[in-house]
Amino acid sequence: MEIKGLIETSFVDWPGRVCAVIFLGGCNFRCPFCHNHELVLRPQEIPGRRPDQVLARLRPYTDWLDGVVVSGGEPCLDPELPQLCRALKKLGLPVKIDTNGSRPRVLEELLGEELLEAVSMDLKAPLGEPLLHRQLAGVAADLGALERSIDLLLAAGLEREFRTTVVPGLLTGEHLAVMARRVKGADRYKINSFRPLTCLDESFTNLPALSEEDRKKFQELVDSLI
Secondary structure, three states, X not given: OXXXXXXXXXXXXXXXXXXEEEEEOOOXXXXXXXXXXXXXXXXXHOOOXXXXXXXXXXXXHOOOXXXXXEEOOOHHHOOOHHHHHXXXXXXXXXXXXXXXXXXXXXXXXXXXXXXOOEEEEEOOOOOOOHHHHHHHHOOOOOHHHXXXXXXXXXXXXXXXXXXXEEOOOOOOHHXXXXXXXXXXXXXXXXXXXXXXXXXXXXXXXXXXXXXXXXXXXXXXXXXXXX
């Protein structure tokens, strides 16, 4: 395992907590609006650090950090993710992972060992619309695997957040309502704004941004349904 990035202090990546953020490289999705596409497409070109180096860096701050977020890329692709989570837990640091939900078996292992206190899972589009999902995920994802991950999280006794980046003209309020009903019972469903900056698919830089007014309307909609 190589850790491709570390934010030592974040106030936004785990709501209500001061956390560090660890970034792992590589992803099996190619979301056209992705802003971390260097981690997705060329992780080998990003200098990495060994987990023991990052753990040593975090050790002095365990008294005031409320947790660590493991993000990416897609962290569930790394076979050493459980080992990293065990090491963080041994330091006394609660762990949250950010995932696209494509690896339910990994989630099941992490949940079974009680290595996680929270999970944030991205929802790209309604799973009943495979063509739209493929457009927004950039690949033909295993939708059954995504369904299993949603079910695992909804049944788990931990903090569960779902997230969607809304690209105007591609996702509508009706789409969001379908997704919100699918994850009813989650702790949060966060609507993120699409910003046409440094997108993986350069054609997306010509699309309009989601206005804050529209984001708030969509957020109120999903809040009323979960």
